[in-house]
Amino acid sequence: MTRLAQTAGLTEVQQDILAAVRDFVDKEIIPNAQALEHADEYPADIVAGMKEMGLFGLTIPEEYGGLGESLLTYALVVEQIARGWMSVSGVINTHFIVAHMIRQHGTPEQKRTYLPRMATGEVRGSFSMSEPDLGSDVAAIKTRARRDGDAYVVDGAKMWLTNGGSSNLIALLARTDEGAAKAHQNLTAFLVEKPEGFGEVLPGLTIPGKIDKMGYKGVDTTEAIFDGFRVDAGQVLGDAPGRGFAFMMDGVEVGRVNVAARACGIAIRSFELAAAYAQQRRTFGKPLAEHQAIAFKLAEMATKVEAAHLMMVNAARLKDSGERNDVEAGMAKLLASEYCAEVTQEAFRIHGGYGYSKEYEIERLMREAPFLLIGEGTSEIQKMIISRGLLNEYRPPA
Numbered sequence: 001m002t003r004l005a006q007t008a009g010l011t012e013v014q015q016d017i018l019a020a021v022r023d024f025v026d027k028e029i030i031p032n033a034q035a036l037e038h039a040d041e042y043p044a045d046i047v048a049g050m051k052e053m054g055l056f057g058l059t060i061p062e063e064y065g066g067l068g069e070s071l072l073t074y075a076l077v078v079e080q081i082a083r084g085w086m087s088v089s090g091v092i093n094t095h096f097i098v099a100h101m102i103r104q105h106g107t108p109e110q111k112r113t114y115l116p117r118m119a120t121g122e123v124r125g126s127f128s129m130s131e132p133d134l135g136s137d138v139a140a141i142k143t144r145a146r147r148d149g150d151a152y153v154v155d156g157a158k159m160w161l162t163n164g165g166s167s168n169l170i171a172l173l174a175r176t177d178e179g180a181a182k183a184h185q186n187l188t189a190f191l192v193e194k195p196e197g198f199g200e201v202l203p204g205l206t207i208p209g210k211i212d213k214m215g216y217k218g219v220d221t222t223e224a225i226f227d228g229f230r231v232d233a234g235q236v237l238g239d240a241p242g243r244g245f246a247f248m249m250d251g252v253e254v255g256r257v258n259v260a261a262r263a264c265g266i267a268i269r270s271f272e273l274a275a276a277y278a279q280q281r282r283t284f285g286k287p288l289a290e291h292q293a294i295a296f297k298l299a300e301m302a303t304k305v306e307a308a309h310l311m312m313v314n315a316a317r318l319k320d321s322g323e324r325n326d327v328e329a330g331m332a333k334l335l336a337s338e339y340c341a342e343v344t345q346e347a348f349r350i351h352g353g354y355g356y357s358k359e360y361e362i363e364r365l366m367r368e369a370p371f372l373l374i375g376e377g378t379s380e381i382q383k384m385i386i387s388r389g390l391l392n393e394y395r396p397p398a
Helices: 012-039 044-053 071-084 086-105 108-120 244-280 292-320 326-356 361-374 379-393
Strands: 125-128 144-148 151-162 169-175 187-193 199-202 205-207 221-232
Touching: 012 044, 012 071, 012 086, 012 361, 044 086, 071 086, 071 244, 071 292, 086 108, 086 125, 086 151, 086 169, 086 187, 086 244, 086 361, 125 151, 125 244, 144 169, 151 169, 151 187, 169 221, 169 244, 187 244, 244 292, 244 326, 244 361, 292 326, 326 361, 326 379
Parallel strands: 125 169
Antiparallel strands: 144 151, 151 221, 169 187, 199 205, 205 221
């Protein structure tokens, strides 16, 4: 067990789960990640292994066939998986978010319908909030769902669906007419079942091909185009029209902890690679690590890894306690993603020219780390969330 990024106070069950996941990462993910990533190939065998381990049901309550574990356990599992290959953590990220939303806000019937199948990985979720013409301004979405008898008719385009092709359940946010004065109170979350694949997967629902990305390969990222798509009114999450914004933001808080965990995982792996290379590579008659310039880099990198891990753990534990954690999740996501980019770049520099070669793992990590700076809200958005939350808490007396 490594010294960095340890978590105090874990139960024996949590320790056993993390040990099993770490072993799986070392044996099944790291040895195959380079080839799969360079080929942009979906990691089908790895996903099958995660299903077998029960990871798709990690946070789903035992009464629905899951393991009933906490957000903290989930975050630590994601950290380990991202240490192996960040794309694999993306396969389960949106799945966890959708499962969390159904567990917290779904009707009893929706929970019975989806959670048992989500626990086995038979149903895999994706999260559809962003649109081509907007990023973080969620309240301004244009996709509309118009009530038509016992159904809604959806028209619009969605963007950046992780697992858009490989999932078979989309949590969709669309604008409905609830007569509310505030824009965000006219948004409704729908549970849209669909077949896996690309093209027109259902009448009125098209999933175009995968978006070609700089990194985050293997996992499919897509658009979703709705053109007169009909969805039954019973598929409104929680049977609560107009509450979709709040439900989605609850999911995003989970997602921000996830992104922080992924950033920690990449940073840990970058440090591991840099520390190993610096002790093997010799320059001017001694290992790189014995040059003070490099030793100091490693010290700074390790400190950033540790700080990011602790903030991520704190945000996860706060969410588990039932407390509001938007500020802490924003802080964890901000710090972890920025530190991840810095640690990865320092590891790249320590590798010198070899870091630019696709034969070396650090080249892949250099392309993956930037995604975490923008996923689940940019660093600037996190700063807005943090400052607003803090100013509310530190408001001077009237």
